[in-house]
Amino acid sequence: MRGQRDTRPALTTPQLLVAALKNDNMLWRMHAQRLLVTRGQKDVVPALSELVRDKGVDEIGLNPAAIHALWTLHGLGALAGSDGQAIDAALAALKHPSAGVRRAAAMVLPRNQTSLDALLSSKLLDDPDAQVRLAALLAVSEMPPSENAAAGVFTMLQDPRNAEDRWIPDAATTAAARNDAGFISALLSKYKPAARAATAESPNNILPNSSFEEQRDGRPVGWRTTTHSGRGEFAVADLGHTGSHSAKISSEQGGDVSWSAQVGVKPRTDYRLTGWIKTENVRKVGGANGAMLNVHELQDPVRGGTKALLGDNDWTQVQLDFNSGEMKQITINCLFGGWGRTTGTAWFDDIELIPASGSGRDRSRSALGDDALCSARPRREHYSNVGRVESRCSFSRGARARRTRCRLAARHFAPHRRHRKTDSRPSDAGAAGIGSRPLARSGSTLGPDRHLWREHLRHH
Numbered sequence: 001m002r003g004q005r006d007t008r009p010a011l012t013t014p015q016l017l018v019a020a021l022k023n024d025n026m027l028w029r030m031h032a033q034r035l036l037v038t039r040g041q042k043d044v045v046p047a048l049s050e051l052v053r054d055k056g057v058d059e060i061g062l063n064p065a066a067i068h069a070l071w072t073l074h075g076l077g078a079l080a081g082s083d084g085q086a087i088d089a090a091l092a093a094l095k096h097p098s099a100g101v102r103r104a105a106a107m108v109l110p111r112n113q114t115s116l117d118a119l120l121s122s123k124l125l126d127d128p129d130a131q132v133r134l135a136a137l138l139a140v141s142e143m144p145p146s147e148n149a150a151a152g153v154f155t156m157l158q159d160p161r162n163a164e165d166r167w168i169p170d171a172a173t174t175a176a177a178r179n180d181a182g183f184i185s186a187l188l189s190k191y192k193p194a195a196r197a198a199t200a201e202s203p204n205n206i207l208p209n210s211s212f213e214e215q216r217d218g219r220p221v222g223w224r225t226t227t228h229s230g231r232g233e234f235a236v237a238d239l240g241h242t243g244s245h246s247a248k249i250s251s252e253q254g255g256d257v258s259w260s261a262q263v264g265v266k267p268r269t270d271y272r273l274t275g276w277i278k279t280e281n282v283r284k285v286g287g288a289n290g291a292m293l294n295v296h297e298l299q300d301p302v303r304g305g306t307k308a309l310l311g312d313n314d315w316t317q318v319q320l321d322f323n324s325g326e327m328k329q330i331t332i333n334c335l336f337g338g339w340g341r342t343t344g345t346a347w348f349d350d351i352e353l354i355p356a357s358g359s360g361r362d363r364s365r366s367a368l369g370d371d372a373l374c375s376a377r378p379r380r381e382h383y384s385n386v387g388r389v390e391s392r393c394s395f396s397r398g399a400r401a402r403r404t405r406c407r408l409a410a411r412h413f414a415p416h417r418r419h420r421k422t423d424s425r426p427s428d429a430g431a432a433g434i435g436s437r438p439l440a441r442s443g444s445t446l447g448p449d450r451h452l453w454r455e456h457l458r459h460h
């Protein structure tokens, strides 16, 4: 007992009470703090502020005197009033080297805009010490709402060390509720919808494995490779427009190649083919089109294919509307090259084929206008799988030039003509036409292309 009495500090004057806040025994520090607060005199504020400003820390990183001084200033009401030096000291303490002092400062500062600004600029929401971050969040939850605070709270929650903490998310919820409008605004500005899952594809899509996520032996299920000419390398890439995979085609020397899927369709039905293509350095070799989607059996880069991409493109959506005509089964190509060879790399993803709304009946006009039909060009190179246009267009005299003209004519006019038993001549072309439609025109209204039609008839 004698020894304890000997270490008891003298607490007889205000100066001695303040000095006792530095005692190495917490009992005396608490005792002095209580006496100073109950004394209620602000004459000690300069001395207390001096203790708070002391940036020194002990061997374990603490400065207990500064913490007690802060709480004493708080107890005396020195921080709530207009005492500039006390408030300045407390604001400066937000940057104190000791985490305990920073935390105490966050707890005792008045809940006003000045304190909030200082707390945010001192980056207390990003403090290395979790207790400081927690105290800062609780302080923010009691301070005026602000966009900056909301953004800070939102940013804080992106950090796993906060998100996985037991208490911080609760404190953040409180702070976010205080700053609700700003928090929601921050959330929405940084929110990116997750990529559409492969399973979220259109329920009407009739193509298999259209996001190329399903694989067997390194190949996309439901798709096969086709080499029309040249050479191409096929792969399932570890990048996708959605999901994490896509169908990839690349060629160094040049190739006219495709990933293909065969699917049953309803005849005389409008369909929409859509997909996403990404390209890298795709270059034509000769008369190619580029990276595109097409309906193999239509054998037409315009009537039966989407736009073709060349060069470098980030994911780009392509689309084709067509009518199935008499077809019951079609082949969709993720086509690289297309009526010629290309070099470079293309990725294909989310290839969807859906019946167009209101289809299922024979339509006198497909979604394609006559402009598209009349701009159809004869291809310079065709696939081994020759379409019906060619198989129907036979000649008794096989002059090459005539055949070329005939193909051109048949390709132009087939869609305008329907098979008629009474007239065998148009039937050749009409039956050949995929997407054939009712006879709607007479020769005289065929416009600038009618000489081609006459040319065609002359062969038969």
Ligand SMILES: [Ca+2]
Residues within 6 Å of the ligand: 198, 210, 211, 212, 213, 239, 240, 241, 242, 243, 244, 245, 246, 349, 350
């Ligand atoms: Ca995918």
